[in-house]
Amino acid sequence: MRKMIILFLVMSVSACIPPGRDNGWPQNEAAQEAAPTLATDISVFGQSPADAPPPTWTAQTVTPNAMTIEDGIYTVQAGDTLRGIANKTGASSQIIAAENGLAAPYIIRPGQRLNITGGRYHWVNGGETGIAIARAYGVPWREVVALNGLEEPFVLRVGQKLLLPAEAPVDPQALSIEQRAASFDLDIDDIMTGSQPALAEKVAAEEPSDWRKAIGPVKTPPAKTPAVIAVPAAFTSQFNWPIDGKLISSFGSKGGGKVNDGLNIAVAKGTPIRAAADGVVAYSGDEIDVFGGLILLNHGDGWVTAYGHADKLHVTRGQKIKAGDIIGLAGDSGYVQEPQLHFEIRKNRKPVNPVSHLPTRT
Incomplete structure (x- = not known):
């Protein structure tokens, strides 16, 4: 079923200045209940379904069920791996590595003491996008990118844990959709860094940790694996004017x-x-x-x-x-x-x- 997107045009101006800059434009205050994730139905602008190419993937709805953990110290045990320590503590393996100066192949030794960064962590499920995750919690996606040190091509994986901004509401489920929408804004950079769907990896099929089970039921990835947009290998041409006016x-x-x-x-x-x-x-x-x-x-x-x-x-x-x-x-x-x-x-x-x-x- 196609979703109807209600557009609220709160003001008109003669020239467009993008959001997210110091420009004085008002933030979007309208909730989009029918579109909790990226819109893929392009018929909203009048194009008939017969003319429209099919969407490459279907965005997954995100449930804001992050778990909060405390700062701490973990002593490495025999047989531990970085991923295993992340599952035991509830923290992100990437953040543990960055906090403790670990680099690939992330060698750790028994007795080694690792700093564990506390905070609220969201467990990524199949097909979720960074933007949809940010919207579910009412936080800026660009802050999530910075907190977690995410880099191109900005593809999330199933089972990955994302640290959320500390100043965000402790219980986003206590907020209405309108309140979450009012605290969420989006710009072109967010689209480029947060619109790729999370992909399943072999490690994601392993038995979920006790920490993950405590959050609630584990979502299974979509039957059809979402497609990551393939970036062109190189820019080999030149730019031309897109329109004459x-x-x-x-x-x-x-x-x-x-x-x-x-x-x-x-x-x-x-x-x-x-x-x-x-x-x-x-x-x-x-x-x-x-x-x-x-x-x-x-x-x-x-x-x-x-x-x-x-x-x-x-x-x-x-x-x-x-x-x-x-x-x-x-x-x-x-x-x-x-x-x-x-x-x-x-x-x-x-x-x-x-x-x-x-x-x-x-």
Whole structure:
């Protein structure tokens, strides 16, 4: 059954400044009860099911059932492994390794004393995404990334434990969906680092620890293993303009703490949006309210392009795209009052001035 996503457009502006910056835009205060995880149904922008490519995976609902453990010291016993110690203590093996200066292959010796970092840990289940986990607890995903030292390609594994921010509510289940939504915000970087589904590994099939059993029933991974988006090996082409129109907002500071991470180009509603270069669709949806319909293309070598305010989305996550392909139609979705395209180019997750990487317009 397809889920209906209710869009709340709380304000309109003439040019789009992304959230998560010191720009004065209000945070999203509307709960999206029907969409607790990433939207994969692109028909919400008017595309018929017959035209829409099938989603690459189905996002799993996340239950906020983290367990809190105390800081402590663990003395290594004969036969212990780092993963086994993590299961015994309830802490993350990655954090134990980082806290104690352990590097691969993580050799430990009997009698060795290891510092155990306390806090609230979430056990990752099959198909869960980082963004869905963050939303379930009402915490910023970017803080979870920093706390756990997550790095590219940002793929979680079943059984992995994620340390949650300490300032988050102790009992997220005591909060309403509206309260959790109000404390949760999302930006393009979150999509790039937190939208991959957790994958099962051989170790995940082992008997769960007593710590895990104490949380509650263990979810089994989906019958069909979710697909991780394959990143292009390298960026081998050049960027082209995705649309032809009047530039109404340039890249950079706009004063008063407002920053535009891309370009805004005025066009007629329904104007085709074309891929600026070859790539793979990393995201196609509407979960970042300020952008409305948004498409992210991964081009390899750390290059990503973003296309916002689309009226219709013609691609879905995981789809391979060639430069010049029509990926959607321009519109006025999101926080704008006239049809336009918000276009960004990012290198290693940081916005760069698109004009510096595009052909000169005549």
